[in-house]
Amino acid sequence: MRVIIVENYDSMSRLAAKFVKEELVRKPDLVLGLATGSTPLGLYKELIRMHKEEGLDFSKVTTFNLDEYVGLPKNHPESYHTFMWENLFKHININPSNIYIPDGTVEDIEAHCVWYEEKIAEKGGIDLQILGIGRDGHIGFNEPGSSLASRTRIKTLARETREDNARFFGGDISKVPKYAITMGIGTIIESKKLILLASGANKRDAIKKTVEGPITAMVPASMIQIHPMAIVIVDQEAASLLEREYETWEG
Numbered sequence: 001m002r003v004i005i006v007e008n009y010d011s012m013s014r015l016a017a018k019f020v021k022e023e024l025v026r027k028p029d030l031v032l033g034l035a036t037g038s039t040p041l042g043l044y045k046e047l048i049r050m051h052k053e054e055g056l057d058f059s060k061v062t063t064f065n066l067d068e069y070v071g072l073p074k075n076h077p078e079s080y081h082t083f084m085w086e087n088l089f090k091h092i093n094i095n096p097s098n099i100y101i102p103d104g105t106v107e108d109i110e111a112h113c114v115w116y117e118e119k120i121a122e123k124g125g126i127d128l129q130i131l132g133i134g135r136d137g138h139i140g141f142n143e144p145g146s147s148l149a150s151r152t153r154i155k156t157l158a159r160e161t162r163e164d165n166a167r168f169f170g171g172d173i174s175k176v177p178k179y180a181i182t183m184g185i186g187t188i189i190e191s192k193k194l195i196l197l198a199s200g201a202n203k204r205d206a207i208k209k210t211v212e213g214p215i216t217a218m219v220p221a222s223m224i225q226i227h228p229m230a231i232v233i234v235d236q237e238a239a240s241l242l243e244r245e246y247e248t249w250e251g
């Protein structure tokens with residue numbers, strides 16, 4: 001695992017965008033795995049800037065999002081469909097037919113999850129997966145206790161996660177859906193490359209356990225330790241409990 005410590009959220013976002021750009025230039029038909037939440041917003045802003053100012057081309061890119069709430073219509077303001085359109089897709093030249101996000105409104109969720117996995121395989125697998133991390137160590141919505149071999153499926157959200165995400169639902173936890181469809185840890189780990197991003201002191205415990213703790217289903221992100229091409233970009237606050245020496249980036 002390559003751990004890179006940067007100064008703050010902005011440098012984390014710029015370095016992540018630099019890696020995405022390198023991959024995209026190398027492989028214009030990149031299959032990109034995407035996350036939602038606060039963490040990747042700066043990365044998406046930087047990719048939009050690169051598209052507008054440097055001509056970064058997304059026309060051949062395919063994207064797969066990690067997760068979506070169950071029960072929220074696509075046009076709900078807090079659905080991950082809306083999030084991705086507002087914060088990335090509508091600002092770049094991606095082909096809408098190359099965008100895949102789990103659909104939380106389907107009747108047969110199990111069949112939908114099988115279809116999602118098949119689509120990823122049909123596109124040749126995910127080349128580069130972007131990940132955030134929950135305070136409890138979740139990746140996607142794979143909460144502690146998730147099988148380390150899990151595939152795309154429906155999961156119950158941890159209370160901690162619903163509390164954290166209540167900020168997007170007017171602070172009202174009762175409005176936060178209880179279930180989500182998420183790629184499994186097995187699905188995520190099969191990506192050819194992974195970049196996990198974390199910023200801020202409230203992620204420092206999760207980062208400490210992910211990077212320097214044992215691999216355990218109680219810290220789902222710790223599974224990235226077995227990945228041959230995982231990069232963890234953390235700002236100084238998120239890295240503040242790490243004890244070993246790591247690469248730094250001053251850009």
Ligand code: F6R
Nearest residue numbers: 035036037038039132133134140
């Ligand atoms: C969202 C996702 C989640 C978030 C995590 C951190 O697609 O996969 O695992 O990355 O909950 O959320 P933020 O970035 O809001 O702290």
